[in-house]
Amino acid sequence: xxxxxxxxxxxxxxxxxxxxxxxxxxxxxxxxxxxxxxxxxxxxxxxxxxxxxxxxxxxxxxxxxxxxxxxxxxxxxxxxxxxxxxxxxxxxxxxxxxxxxxxxxxxxxxxxxxxxxxxxxxxxxxxxxxxxxxxxxxxxxxxxxxxxxxxxxxxxxxxxxxxxxxxxxxxxxxxxxxxxxxxxxxxxxxxxxxxxxxxxxxxxxxxxxxxxxxxxxxxxxxxxxxxxxxxxxxxxxxxxxxxxxxxxxxxxxxxxxxxxxxxxxxxxxxxxxxxxxxxxxxxxxxxxxxxxxxxxxxxxxxxxxxxxxxxxxxxxxxxxxxxxxxxxxxxxxxxxxxxxxxxxxxxxxxxxxxxxxxxxxxxxxxxxxxxxxxxxxxxxxxxxxxxxxxxxxxxxxxxxxxxxxxxxxxxxxxxxxxxxxxxxxxxxxxxxxxxxxxxxxxxxxxxxxxxxxxxxxxxxxxxxxxxxxxxxxxxxxxxxxxxxxxxxxxxxxxxxxx
Numbered sequence: 014x015x016x017x018x019x020x021x022x023x024x025x026x027x028x029x030x031x032x033x034x035x036x037x038x039x040x041x042x043x044x045x046x047x048x049x050x051x052x053x054x055x056x057x058x059x060x061x062x063x064x065x066x067x068x069x070x071x072x073x074x075x076x077x078x079x080x081x082x083x084x085x086x087x088x089x090x091x092x093x094x095x096x097x098x099x100x101x102x103x104x105x106x107x108x109x110x111x112x113x114x115x116x117x118x119x120x121x122x123x124x125x126x127x128x129x130x131x132x133x134x135x136x137x138x139x140x141x142x143x144x145x146x147x148x149x150x151x152x153x154x155x156x157x158x159x160x161x162x163x164x165x166x167x168x169x170x171x172x173x174x175x176x177x178x179x180x181x182x183x184x185x186x187x188x189x190x191x192x193x194x195x196x197x198x199x200x201x202x203x204x205x206x207x208x209x210x211x212x213x214x215x216x217x218x219x220x221x222x223x224x225x226x227x228x229x230x231x232x233x234x235x236x237x238x239x240x241x242x243x244x245x246x247x248x249x250x251x252x253x254x255x256x257x258x259x260x261x262x263x264x265x266x267x268x269x270x271x272x273x274x275x276x277x278x279x280x281x282x283x284x285x286x287x288x289x290x291x292x293x294x295x296x297x298x299x300x301x302x303x304x305x306x307x308x309x310x311x312x313x314x315x316x317x318x319x320x321x322x323x324x325x326x327x328x329x330x331x332x333x334x335x336x337x338x339x340x341x342x343x344x345x346x347x348x349x350x351x352x353x354x355x356x357x358x359x360x361x362x363x364x365x366x367x368x369x370x371x372x373x374x375x376x377x378x379x380x381x382x383x384x385x386x387x388x389x390x391x392x393x394x395x396x397x398x399x400x401x402x403x404x405x406x407x408x409x410x411x412x413x414x415x416x417x418x419x420x421x422x423x424x425x426x427x428x429x430x431x432x433x434x435x436x437x438x439x440x441x442x443x444x445x446x447x448x449x450x451x452x453x454x455x456x457x458x459x460x461x462x463x464x465x466x467x468x469x470x471x472x473x474x475x476x477x478x479x480x481x482x483x484x485x486x487x488x489x490x491x492x493x494x495x496x497x498x499x500x501x502x503x504x505x506x507x508x509x510x511x
Contacts, residue, residue, distance in 0.1 A: 021126055021128035025054050026134035030299065033069060041258070049078050052073075052079065082118055101134075139222065150224045152226040153226065154394060154395075162418075163216050184201065188240025190422075228398070233472065260402055260477070298328070298410070299390075304331075312446055313355050315446025323367040326370050326374045380403035387408065387454050409431065429466040
């Protein structure tokens with residue numbers, strides 16, 4: 014690598030939802046801001062072999078200025094409660110186990126990085142970075158509202174948490190929308206447990222970094238992006254520069270595909286080519302999202318009732334665990350076929366209007382296709398941004414993590430989605446599913462949402478363009494990194510002279 018460039022190490026925690034924005038940030042740092050980048054991809058024992066072959070990494074493997082280092086797979090299953098394995102704890106433990114390897118790799122580099130950028134689950138690497146005289150940044154691969162809540166977390170009193178957890182009162186965040194109890198995070202429901210304490214400690218460590226990046230843009234979230242930098246609002250607590258640098262999403266580029274994958278993709282996109290404009294609803298619940306068998310059947314019947322063309326990415330059902338596929342996204346399904354869990358005759362009855370695709374589909378390509386007119390989504394932020402930048406309105410169906418906050422923002426603030434609500438028993442019924450799909454696809458409400466989401470699409474593209482707000486924000490972050498490098502070089506020169 015060239016020594017005159019700023020060299021940044023980016024640490025991507027397990028899961029495609031964390032890897033994709035890390036990769037896209039790396040591409041912008043190299044192509045637009047002259048950085049050299051090393052991406053550390055942390056892997057688990059269940060997904061590492063496939064992650065190294067994933068199209069996302071293939072896409073950047075030949076780009077100048079970017080190196081990829083995949084950590085040895087980590088298995089932390091013996092440290093988890095087998096009856097209730099916490100997803101967040103599993104990610105954190107995996108990151109901790111990977112740190113010695115990452116440190117040794119950095120120390121072995123001829124031109125080691127001077128900057129470390131971590132996501133929310135990588136904050137335990139910050140002390141290592143400071144020990145190695147690196148400047149430190151945290152990258153929130155999500156919206157400004159959730160980022161603001163996390164950064165304000167150490168300042169929320171026990172009394173406020175008690176009112177929220179016990180009395181279901183909203184959490185008040187300066188300059189931002191309150192967090193309603195029905196949209197809250199798992200850690201806020203039991204705010205005195207070890208997972209919550211770990212989250213608060215991570216939030217405290219974030220406030221010690223040199224800067225904070227967010228995968229959003231000013232015009233999408235004017236209130237929250239202002240609040241985190243305004244010293245009269247949240248900025249007085251954060252006291253660190255906050256850079257909105259989004260929307261960073263996976264771009265549609267040709268990559269070498271595994272055997273069978275190209276054929277499947279061609280079939281899907283070829284079928285879309287034959288459909289009328291904006292006539293197909295796409296259904297996918299992310300790389301980690303799962304639902305019960307009862308819910309899958311209701312969704313199938315709801316699709317039939319809606320009478321709309323569709324592409325549905327179908328996964329094996331799991332009872333009681335909405336993120337069961339998070340560490341198992343690339344498995345072959347052990348012989349799984351979509352007919353195994355869908356109503357009898359569903360696939361044959363809908364063969365002329367729909368496609369049930371097992372496990373995976375080319376989401377970015379589907380959303381950008383002219384035939385796609387709606388998206389039933391779990392509201393993971395990557396999927397949200399891909400939908401917005403494709404001009405596609407949504408049916409918001411949140412499953413876990415901060416997705417309920419995302420769904421509220423999409424449906425109530427931005428007006429680009431309608432929201433699914435589960436009935437008693439936690440199941441969204443077929444009648445509601447059909448109604449929501451039709452509201453997006455064929456009713457006047459859907460037409461209005463389509464107009465709004467296309468306005469946000471233009472806004473997001475403008476933010477990333479030269480002189481756009483996010484481009485300028487990342488320019489400022491790059492300048493701050495260069496100043497750190499100059500200061501560090503000057504300090505080292507003085508030390509040698511002494």
